[in-house]
Amino acid sequence: MAKPTYYAPTGGHPGQDQLLTDRAMFTDAYAVIPKGTMRDIVTSNLPFWEGTRLWVLSRPLSGFAETFSQYIMEVQPGGGSEHPETDAQAQGVLFVVEGELTLTLGGTEHVLDTGGYAYIPSGSDWTLHNRAEKTARFHWVRKAYEAVPGLPAPDPIITNERDVSPVEMPGTEGRWSTTRFTDPQDLRHDMHVNIVNFEPGGVIPFAETHVMEHGLYVLEGKAVYRLNQDWVEVEAGDYMWLRAFCPQACYAGGPGRFRYLLYKDVNRHMPLTLSKR
Template sequence: MAHPSYYAPTGGHPGQDQLLTDRAMFTDAYAVIPKGTMRDIVTSFLPFWEKTRLWVLSRPLSGFAETFSQYIMEVQPGGGSDRPEIDPQAQGVLFVVEGTVTLTLGRDVHVLETGGYAYIPPGSDWALHNRAQDTARFHWVRKAYETVPGLDIPDPIITNERDIAPTEMPGTEGRWSTTRFTDPQDLRHDMHVNIVNFEPGGVIPFAETHVMEHGLYVLEGKAVYRLNQDWVEVEAGDYMWLRAFCPQACYAGGPGRFRYLLYKDVNRHMPLTLSKR
């Protein structure tokens, strides 16, 4: 199976002759960060990472989405880190959208190509480097792991999208499907990062209104997305950030497939005091 095509930002700046008008918006219920906002001036850097910059797409905000953070990492040839994560409670998911990275997890070495996925449990000893000749770009989703007495910490997962058959949503004849990297029945996991796929004409036919927070990065195609009371046009490279209970739906009008990387928090009791979040 050939690699799908994923959009990845490259930075740069628009010319002084360009209009300021864009699709960026931040509301009480959701945010839309269009690909056109991911410029050089808004990149960040991290301790112990060499030849690397990143775009921060989301971070916990009190009163908004509070469970996760998501980065797009850009690592130049020869770059990377022997100490990538400094929070021992943080678990992570990596998803490669361009290039190749070498992930060392414990004693095991994995080469993640485009479409590569890695789940990294909290407290892991890991490192990541770009040993190839081209720039590598990947998503890094981080969440503080919520331990449960009697449940073990999840095992690492290393795979590639091309090796996973999408699961069709019932009654959709394949127009709406999900590529699942984690077994939904494995309650050790308190977050899922999947790929949602729509064929042209596919829809989410009701306004999903639920407790899970979301980060949605459009990998491919375009669609109109219902966010709270608004219909918003989105395309490859755009990011949507949804707080809990924000109504959401989708219509993928084509002409090609519409696909996005989706984060959601799962499988845990709701904290009953704010201090536990």
């Protein structure tokens, strides 16, 4: 596998000579947030974070996707937080797409460079700082942990994509593979954040239709993605947000690899009342 590359937004603002027409769309079944919408005017800030701004890609919406939120965080040199998470129920995944960050988790310091991955269990004591000389950007996926009596809480995971071997999908001759940071058989986990990889010409050859909600951020390449009844062109920097049971498939049509960071909820009974979510 060649050395991974990742797209990260830098903000800015389009000139007055730009056309308004874009690929952004929001439907009952899915949303597409193209990279061109991630401008300075739509950034947010968070309490207890210094030298940091973020783009909110998704958040729980009643009647749409309800299990998770996803941010792209941008941390300037010297920035970061001593109290990054204010929700004791929230577990998180960090994935670094640019720069270097110092994560202190349970009193142990870890340096996460590009491709770095961290799973942080709910209720953890952690801090995050940019002690390098360049701006760092990372994805932060958050979900309220659904504890199960008799199952212990998951352990932290600190790794890097370069240290995880992709698993080929059966019968695809290596054209479709998944970089799994969490063991799919570990029922302590109620969410997975993986990287899905396609070689040029690789396909999902059927319309996946399932209960799992998805956030898909395109790290590299381009493709045509089938979302519900629509074929949508996507490229590095675009984000797709899918509610449960939205049919999905894709064709990697570019000259290079097509890869995306994928969130999905897993391994739990379906809540029978909305108040239990």
